[in-house]
Amino acid sequence: MNVIAIDDEPIALQIIKEFAKKVPFLNMKGTFTNPLEALQFIANEKIDLVFLDINMPDISGIELTQSLSKPLSIVFTTAYSEYAVQSFDLDAVDYLLKPFSFTRFLKACNKAQHILALQNSVKDIQEEDFLFIKDGYENVKVNFKDILYLQSFGNYCKIYLSEGKIFVSRITLMEMEESLSPDFARSHRMYIVNKKAITKYTRLSLFINDIEIPIGPSFKNMTEELF
Secondary structure, eight states: OEEEEEOSOHHHHHHHHHHHHTOTTOEEEEEESOHHHHHHHHHHSOOOEEEEOSSOSSSOHHHHHHHOSSOOEEEEEESOGGGHHHHHHTTOSEEEESSOOHHHHHHHHHHHHHHHHHHHHHHHHTTOSEEEEEETTEEEEEEGGGEEEEEEETTEEEEEETTSOEEEESSOHHHHHHHSOTTEEEEETTEEEEGGGOOEEOSSEEEETTEEEEOOGGGTTHHHHHO
16 A cells, blocks of 8 residues: 655654554655645555545645545544544544554554555455455355345344355445445444345335345335335
């Protein structure tokens, strides 16, 4: 990942730079004490991730994020906890409170890498009718038409296929939802269904052959939208 760091404190930038050297998948493209110079750099370079301080002269990290003309992954690095809620409203990848350890820094980097990989995966499959699902140590090709429904198990997802096979993959249901085609819809916070596989429905449930899948309270209008 191509990354930059923006902070008006040179010492903070040096710490991030040293931490970044230890992370194999990070390519530090530059560090900036002047956020306006950083904005110009972002406009001309391919950057995937920005480590960004919040309290800076001229423009804050929050304002800088709001001014970006292209989407970027942001990890806020700040000594102030009161901006946490606002940062996540801006879809920040993470929020690091200074002083932070290398372990905490690495966790934020891993999260950013995962999000970038997912985004790239979604781009790759937009014109395809399949996706690859991680099953243990393997990545298995699965056609959309063969998926009946998906069920959440915390940070894992069960994918039920038409031939009776079940995959259990370490990915959340929300992340899977972003990778699927428009043929799929969420019927419940725990379930996503293939609309083409639905054989009947009631006010409270969907059916795929003999399999009953609940319609959650927040998804009562789903049947109207689908049918």
